[in-house]
Amino acid sequence: MQSAVLGAFDHYAYAVVAVVGTFLAVWACDWLLRRSRWAAWCVSWQGVVPPFINILGMMFGLTLAFLANDTWSAHDRAINAVYREADALRTLAALSTPLPEPQRLQLRQAMADYGQTSADEWSWLAQRTQHPDMQRRADALMIRVAAKDVREALGDTVQKLMLDKVSEMRRERDLRVSLSQTHVNPLKWLGMAFLGLLTLLSVAVVHVDKPRAALMSIMLFACGAAPTAAIVLIQGNPFLAPTAVTPEPILSVLPALRPAP
Known part of the structure; x- marks a missing residue:
């Protein structure tokens, strides 16, 4: 369980690495251009035209946009799954x-037991695991709906519709679990980090003959890129704070399922 808890927060670790790594790259570029023994040699690189930045900047921006779209799409799918289940x-x-x-x-x-266990599963989803009783509750509800006395009281058509709804609940719950277990793809983010580094270097090269202007330019780029990447990273699990999907739609149904005192 401890390893699962630690693994659940690796999105935050990646976010810290993204921010710290970006500003370390800024420091390294500034050191190279102004304080290293190669500073004079670096001036010989001048002549790169500013529009060159657009090529790498566009590639970096598109890559980050695609990663952000994947993350927020997973968040939206999780919200829709909760509402459909409710x-x-x-x-x-x-x-x-x-x-x-x-x-x-x-x-x-049986429905109240399923709904309550489903809502209780949120703390498990935040750790990318499953509630140990959830499958048993879902099976018990399916068996109860499929019982002979339900068919005799409501008829085949209504019972089939009820079974379809139970199956739909199970599918949406499975979708929630799969979305909670979506992990950061290291190769995607490594590719984005590489493009970000190349973009930062291209900004520095354009201003290589003016070290102070180069520092300001790469700092502005870092201040835009690093926090954006960190925000996307910490939202990798839709059920993990700070923007966690809530079980409120499911909880709102429970009072109607419990008998009045």
């Missing part, structure tokens, strides 16, 4: 209303 649970509750009292109470108890 809607399926609410529909199931509505369809169970005509059941006789004992069967309705039993079915709604």
